[in-house]
Amino acid sequence: MSERGKLIVVSGPSGAGKSTVVFKVMEQRGDVCFSVSVTTRSPRPGELDGREYFFIDHERFQEMVDRNELLEHATYVSNSYGTPRRYVEEKLNAGFNVVLDIEVQGARQVSEKMPDAVKIFIAPPSLEELERRLTGRGTESPEVVRGRLDRARQEYLEADFYDYLIINDDAGHAASELNAIITAEHCHFSDRAQLLRDSH
Ligand code: ADP
Ligand code: 5GP
Numbered sequence: 001m002s003e004r005g006k007l008i009v010v011s012g013p014s015g016a017g018k019s020t021v022v023f024k025v026m027e028q029r030g031d032v033c034f035s036v037s038v039t040t041r042s043p044r045p046g047e048l049d050g051r052e053y054f055f056i057d058h059e060r061f062q063e064m065v066d067r068n069e070l071l072e073h074a075t076y077v078s079n080s081y082g083t084p085r086r087y088v089e090e091k092l093n094a095g096f097n098v099v100l101d102i103e104v105q106g107a108r109q110v111s112e113k114m115p116d117a118v119k120i121f122i123a124p125p126s127l128e129e130l131e132r133r134l135t136g137r138g139t140e141s142p143e144v145v146r147g148r149l150d151r152a153r154q155e156y157l158e159a160d161f162y163d164y165l166i167i168n169d170d171a172g173h174a175a176s177e178l179n180a181i182i183t184a185e186h187c188h189f190s191d192r193a194q195l196l197r198d199s200h
Helices: 018-028 058-066 085-093 104-113 127-137 142-157 171-185 189-198
Strands: 007-011 032-034 037-039 053-055 070-076 079-084 097-101 118-123 164-167
Touching (some): 007 018, 007 104, 007 171, 018 032, 018 097, 018 171, 037 058, 058 070, 058 079, 070 104, 079 085, 079 104, 085 097, 097 104, 118 171, 127 142, 164 171
Parallel strands (some): 007 097, 007 118, 032 097, 037 053, 118 164
Antiparallel strands (some): 037 079, 070 079
């Protein structure tokens, strides 16, 4: 892979199905990798340290912030989350498309630092369905579910900041749309002009 990879920022309410859709795309194509964030929240049943997140304490989180080891970071419903910078840079340089699953404040920070990032908002078909998915996932208390639904309403107000919108009604269809966006982003004329010059 010689071309530099694309940075793909995916946001949307917790429970919209972002991980489900991103992991489906990773099964379909080998040039996509997922940036594992650090978080101070506790692991949910079934989550593995180093796979969904690196689970760290507040002290270590603050140390990473102070050492500028995070590309961006934010607080979400009383926990801190951040993207380790080094992995993202190494993978982009190696030609991989790197997906960040981050909330809106983090997406804005990334977009300022890396204006070429492709910003995608993934939403559920309705807030009622979001509540069903959050409850169905069975990993959050009713109070936390309420906090996440409130946060979803706030995020919708900022969704027009994104370049693309995917409605995750059917997960397979949503994954094919995400796959298509990544492919299209590699077809920009400006990225490919050299190919045309080389071809004659
Ligand atoms: P997020 O990463 O956005 O927080 P998840 O991928 O964990 O969301 O999905 C939340 C819940 O919704 C999970 O239980 C998942 O299996 C389910 N889910 C994801 N996509 C769909 C879909 N298209 N239809 C129905 N359920 C879905
Ligand atoms: P969850 O606790 O449901 O896994 O994630 C809660 C929210 O935090 C989601 O909106 C998710 O996109 C966001 N998030 C996960 N990792 C990061 C990160 O590294 N940075 C930022 N800014 N948000 C993140």
